[in-house]
Amino acid sequence: MPKLKLSYFDFHGGRGEPARLALHIADVAFEDHRVRGPEFRELKPELPYGSLPVLEIDGIIVAQSTAINRLVGRLTGLYPDDLVQGALCDEAMEAVEDARHLLGPSFSMRDDEKKAAREALADGALRNHLGCLQARLAQRGGKYFADQRLTIADLSVFVLTRYITSGTLDHIPTDLPERAAPLLLEHHDAVKSHPKIAAYYASR
Amino acid sequence: MPKLKLSYFDFHGGRGEPARLALHIADVAFEDHRVRGPEFRELKPELPYGSLPVLEIDGIIVAQSTAINRLVGRLTGLYPDDLVQGALCDEAMEAVEDARHLLGPSFSMRDDEKKAAREALADGALRNHLGCLQARLAQRGGKYFADQRLTIADLSVFVLTRYITSGTLDHIPTDLPERAAPLLLEHHDAVKSHPKIAAYYASR
Numbered sequence: 001m002p003k004l005k006l007s008y009f010d011f012h013g014g015r016g017e018p019a020r021l022a023l024h025i026a027d028v029a030f031e032d033h034r035v036r037g038p039e040f041r042e043l044k045p046e047l048p049y050g051s052l053p054v055l056e057i058d059g060i061i062v063a064q065s066t067a068i069n070r071l072v073g074r075l076t077g078l079y080p081d082d083l084v085q086g087a088l089c090d091e092a093m094e095a096v097e098d099a100r101h102l103l104g105p106s107f108s109m110r111d112d113e114k115k116a117a118r119e120a121l122a123d124g125a126l127r128n129h130l131g132c133l134q135a136r137l138a139q140r141g142g143k144y145f146a147d148q149r150l151t152i153a154d155l156s157v158f159v160l161t162r163y164i165t166s167g168t169l170d171h172i173p174t175d176l177p178e179r180a181a182p183l184l185l186e187h188h189d190a191v192k193s194h195p196k197i198a199a200y201y202a203s204r
Numbered sequence: 205m206p207k208l209k210l211s212y213f214d215f216h217g218g219r220g221e222p223a224r225l226a227l228h229i230a231d232v233a234f235e236d237h238r239v240r241g242p243e244f245r246e247l248k249p250e251l252p253y254g255s256l257p258v259l260e261i262d263g264i265i266v267a268q269s270t271a272i273n274r275l276v277g278r279l280t281g282l283y284p285d286d287l288v289q290g291a292l293c294d295e296a297m298e299a300v301e302d303a304r305h306l307l308g309p310s311f312s313m314r315d316d317e318k319k320a321a322r323e324a325l326a327d328g329a330l331r332n333h334l335g336c337l338q339a340r341l342a343q344r345g346g347k348y349f350a351d352q353r354l355t356i357a358d359l360s361v362f363v364l365t366r367y368i369t370s371g372t373l374d375h376i377p378t379d380l381p382e383r384a385a386p387l388l389l390e391h392h393d394a395v396k397s398h399p400k401i402a403a404y405y406a407s408r
Contacts, residue, residue: 048295049299049302049336050332058288060288062288062291062292062295063295063340064295064298065298066270066294066298067291068291070290070291070294071290071294074287074290075287083275083278084261084266087259087271087274088266090268090270090271090275091266091267091271094268094269094271097301098268101305101308105309128254135252136252
């Protein structure tokens with residue numbers, strides 16, 4: 001195994017969490033570098049795109065979360081070998097990014113503007129997008145997004161669903177997945193009860 | 205080779221263009237489905253995420269442009285075999301997506317608001333982002349984003365640089381790459397003069 005150092009913020013979620021989960025599931029040793037605010041400000045100028053996560057692999061820095069998640073997926077056996085199944089795994093990860101980009105602009109808004117924008121997302125674009133993710137999951141059999149087994153795509157969607165249901169996103173109803181895409185909530189619950197994932201969160 | 209149908213809008217650019225270029229470079233036969241406005245409105249309800257491009261491969265639909273570009277890159281030999289070089293190829297493609305997401309919200313703005321938003325991007329976030337892309341290119345030797353050879357990442361960045369310099373983006377100065385990231389412009393010119401790419405655009 002290569003020498004790995006994954007740098008990301010110190011909370012259970014976000015763009016760096018799927019890679020952390022995959023490495024834990026596969027029992028792959030890595031330096032789990034948890035970055036706090038002051039350190040982030042110091043690190044930022046050295047980061048390829050000014051943001052986290054970054055993965056150092058045998059001394060080479062890789063940026064961009066989806067690139068990192070795929071690399072870690074390949075290292076841990078959580079990425080399909082098959083060309084088309086790999087693309088379906090990628091498709092779901094990109095769809096998760098789209099959801100994050102839908103929410104992105106609202107983070108820098110004043111609270112009244114944020115409330116309006118997020119309520120519009122919850123009734124419109126985000127709701128529809130979760131419906132699209134659900135439909136793709138249903139087309140693949142309803143349990144996994146690709147390869148009929150757990151892949152890095154499932155971890156990525158799990159982290160998104162967990163985020164939306166967590167209550168940390170003001171003005172986004174926590175029951176949005178339940179109402180708009182109940183199959184995504186079932187998927188979330190199934191991933192959460194994976195023995196390695198349950199043990200990981202129980203231990204922290 | 206699998207049976208391929210790539211559906212995307214009928215113009216030289218955008219999220220579907222890198223896959224079209226890759227298929228042409230590798231002389232891989234595919235159905236080049238060019239979608240016009242009225243047909244898009246008909247197709248939209250059937251598209252996995254309501255958007256183009258989509259790739260049909262042996263009857264299976266794959267959505268999300270980066271997923272499609274990677275699949276086509278793997279089919280055409282324009283994606284690295286090496287794990288880390290593959291991740292650096294992915295990183296650049298994701299960075300192109302970030303640039304598109306920076307511009308995204310401005311498309312639905314009124315013209316005065318659009319002008320202010322895009323001028324701010326050209327002096328700020330977009331300018332910085334092009335600088336980051338340039339720095340990554342420089343770190344890899346200045347010619348290619350990964351694997352020291354032409355990959356789908358180079359086609360993806362080429363299409364972005366071409367877009368910004370084309371003049372089709374109101375209020376984004378066409379000389380922004382020249383001023384903010386001259387190495388990206390050199391990279392653009394080198395990709396553009398690739399014999400297969402030059403012949404492709406000359407023929408259309």
